Amino acid sequence: xxxxxxxxxxxxxxxxxxxxxxxxxxxxxxxxxxxxxxxxxxxxxxxxxxxxxxxxxxxxxxxxxxxxxxxxxxxxxxxxxxxxxxxxxxxxxxxxxxxxxxxxxxxxxxxxxxxxxxxxxxxxxxxxxxxxxxxxxxxxxxxxxxxxxxxxxxxxxxxxxxxxxxxxxxxxxxxxxxxxxxxxxxxxxxxxxxxxxxxxxxxxxxxxxxxxxxxxxxxxxxxxxxxxxxxxxxxxxxxxxxxxxxxxxxxxxxxxxxxxxxxxxxxxxxxxxxxxxxxxxxxxxxxxxxxxxxxxxxxxxxxxxxxxxxxxxxxxxxxxxxxxxxxxxxxxxxxxxxxxxxxxxxxxxxxxxxxxxxxxxxxxxxxxxxxxxxxxxxxxxxxxxxxxxxxxxxxxxxxxxxxxxxxxxxxxxxxxxxxxxxx
Numbered sequence: 001x002x003x004x005x006x007x008x009x010x011x012x013x014x015x016x017x018x019x020x021x022x023x024x025x026x027x028x029x030x031x032x033x034x035x036x037x038x039x040x041x042x043x044x045x046x047x048x049x050x051x052x053x054x055x056x057x058x059x060x061x062x063x064x065x066x067x068x069x070x071x072x073x074x075x076x077x078x079x080x081x082x083x084x085x086x087x088x089x090x091x092x093x094x095x096x097x098x099x100x101x102x103x104x105x106x107x108x109x110x111x112x113x114x115x116x117x118x119x120x121x122x123x124x125x126x127x128x129x130x131x132x133x134x135x136x137x138x139x140x141x142x143x144x145x146x147x148x149x150x151x152x153x154x155x156x157x158x159x160x161x162x163x164x165x166x167x168x169x170x171x172x173x174x175x176x177x178x179x180x181x182x183x184x185x186x187x188x189x190x191x192x193x194x195x196x197x198x199x200x201x202x203x204x205x206x207x208x209x210x211x212x213x214x215x216x217x218x219x220x221x222x223x224x225x226x227x228x229x230x231x232x233x234x235x236x237x238x239x240x241x242x243x244x245x246x247x248x249x250x251x252x253x254x255x256x257x258x259x260x261x262x263x264x265x266x267x268x269x270x271x272x273x274x275x276x277x278x279x280x281x282x283x284x285x286x287x288x289x290x291x292x293x294x295x296x297x298x299x300x301x302x303x304x305x306x307x308x309x310x311x312x313x314x315x316x317x318x319x320x321x322x323x324x325x326x327x328x329x330x331x332x333x334x335x336x337x338x339x340x341x342x343x344x345x346x347x348x349x350x351x352x353x354x355x356x357x358x359x360x361x362x363x364x365x366x367x368x369x370x371x372x373x374x375x376x377x378x379x380x381x382x383x384x385x386x387x388x389x390x391x392x393x394x395x396x397x398x399x400x401x402x403x404x405x406x407x408x409x410x411x412x413x414x415x416x417x418x419x420x421x422x423x
Contacts, residue, residue: 028148059084094128368414
């Protein structure tokens with residue numbers, strides 16, 4: 001399923017400042033949203049067991065594994081809420097999952113997978129750090145092997161198998177809450193029908209403040225009428241009874257936000273609203289459209305800047321990696337240049353000797369070497385004749401001795417000639 005571009009832009013922007021690996025979280029969450037139509041995404045405040053609050057990304061789903069809504073007494077597999085919170089260090093830390101009924105009159109029974117608060121536990125979550133704690137990207141991984149997809153498929157499979165039993169709340173505490181509420185309602189109706197008399201009016205003779213708001217002084221202590229005292233005590237006793245019953249059955253409210261954070265959020269909201277009003281009020285419709293167009297262009301330029309920045313960081317890492325290799329190659333090249341220069345200097349010293357003009361002595365050396373080569377070929381030929389049996393041994397020995405003596409004399413002359421040339 002193709003996801004809206006606005007949703008993807010919002011998701012990418014939200015993850016940038018809070019999450020350690022925003023690209024990994026963006027890829028995992030967008031994969032889940034594209035596969036499961038029942039999953040939605042939002043940001044929500046998560047309160048842990050210690051009472052601390054964190055603004056986390058939440059995936060939530062009203063999962064209905066039983067399409068025909070088959071009724072089983074005291075068991076409703078269609079009333080399942082799946083809440084998935086992703087920590088800021090995801091995937092180094094496992095997701096936090098809660099399984100809760102949609103209807104507040106239902107209750108999920110704790111079992112091996114759930115505690116009393118509805119938090120989900122599973123061996124995959126227990127070994128999450130070992131399996132996925134070192135993941136920093138999704139490069140080279142198939143979407144079907146995605147860590148978050150495997151986890152949510154496991155949760156949905158357990159829900160489809162009926163691993164989470166949802167019962168109606170029929171315990172005695174709920175009955176006591178109803179009775180307490182009924183008695184409190186009757187008491188209030190009786191007080192309305194027979195209101196107590198008003199207390200006597202007290203004449204005030206004090207000085208009014210500048211803002212015309214009187215600062216009243218407490219009058220002398222007077223006894224409260226008995227009817228007012230009796231009705232108030234009856235109302236208080238009924239209220240305390242109802243509150244005590246509610247305290248037994250209903251869970252406590254979530255912890256409020258800290259005053260400092262709430263004040264800061266309110267101040268930011270007021271400042272933003274006033275700034276938007278100042279910008280939008282004097283603008284006609286055509287300029288407003290131009291502003292929206294410029295805003296979309298700014299978003300596109302910001303994305304391009306982020307992509308170019310990541311590309312530059314990658315190129316910088318490649319340069320840092322290849323710099324030692326280049327330096328080593330430069331050292332080898334310098335050594336090679338030195339060797340070539342040394343060889344060239346030696347070659348220049350002998351250049352005069354190599355390019356001397358030929359003389360009679362050189363011609364004589366050439367003839368001696370040519371004759372030596374011819375005599376050696378003759379010896380090889382005699383060897384072949386002797387092996388084939390064309391000549392006898394005495395003839396072979398005689399000719400070989402003669403040729404060898406002649407070769408020895410030629411080599412002596414050739415060495416003397418070489419010494420005279422100075423080469």
